Amino acid sequence: MKHVGLMLGGPEDLWPDQLVSDIDAPITDWVGVDRGSLRLLQQDVVPVMAIGDYDSMVPAERHRVEHAVKDMRYSVPEKDDTDSELALQAAFEDLRADEVSIFGATGGRLDHLLVNLWLMAEPRFKEYAPHVAIVDRQNLIRFFLPPAQLVFPRTEYKYVGFVNLTPVTDFTIRNAKYPLAPFASDYPVSWASNEFLGDQPIQITFSKGIIAAIYSKD
């Protein structure tokens, strides 16, 4: 299985302790997004690809990345696609990833966080949504498509919150501490702080939209 890790430029203190993913398979290829490439090299990880405009790096840092990474891609800030969009697309299309885990996507600037969170709401990425995780030290985000899904408990996380990234209809939550009767909304809602009932999976159903499950711990 090809499991690609994307390292973005978010604050380092929010990374998980170890750069492992929740997906139960080792990361086989890393992609560095802008300053994330340098961070990977600093951890002795050589990304197979780097994407960015690299304008936050001093020349020596940039040279180090250019020397180490074979597949360097240069983005243009004026273009519509952000670096994280380009990286996600390259991971699935060029690297043929089966699964992608995204690190360094949270903290710091909230406009960046929302770019990353909302990637999966874009129609062009929808088919990939079930194969993407966003990971930081306190949170793990997975994405779900209609009509029905099982959300499995993970021992490291006490809470699970559900959010509709897009308008949602007939959304129900069953087999959870706080069940939800069928719900429809044109605007986003964050049903925070739900909990699993022992080791049973939570059942969610919905007829349109995309739901993110945010596992978290205090």
Place this chain on the structure above:
Amino acid sequence: MKHVGLMLGGPEDLWPDQLVSDIDAPITDWVGVDRGSLRLLQQDVVPVMAIGDYDSMVPAERHRVEHAVKDMRYSVPEKDDTDSELALQAAFEDLRADEVSIFGATGGRLDHLLVNLWLMAEPRFKEYAPHVAIVDRQNLIRFFLPPAQLVFPRTEYKYVGFVNLTPVTDFTIRNAKYPLAPFASDYPVSWASNEFLGDQPIQITFSKGIIAAIYSKD
């Protein structure tokens, strides 16, 4: 002018250096939300109201809050309203706030962050949206309603990102480094990293939806 500060329970290291708001008026009343009440007391600020289930506090902490705060409100976790929803409503309806600035709303658990960010997308809070700010050490969020608004530069922040919290139609950005031609979307998009042109305000227009402007700095 009555300017209410809400102190939520997010990680302290993301608070701004000083508990002042971007709104150019001193905070006249504080409301502590759950653990936020204790934090205010630790800074010698006595909130006029505290809201929460307080279950994250040890008894001594809870007694300290109950002793100091006259208007104690006890929320029930099973209820639909979150503590931050209750606090926002109380600030405008019971305390008759003209403006509300929210601190401690970011970082930590992402399901909590999204509850706070998406408060303003709720129809019942819409009328208050232009009078609310979310503040942390790197970000300041303001909310805008149709049809047209001026977004003014703030010297402390280099960047401004625009996000549609709800479906948006005819959204345009003018007089900015990256203008946006009329855009419509049913799903959320984060136009990150825009910049002001000198001290001119950015002009945004849209015919429905709610837009958040996220001012940020590196």
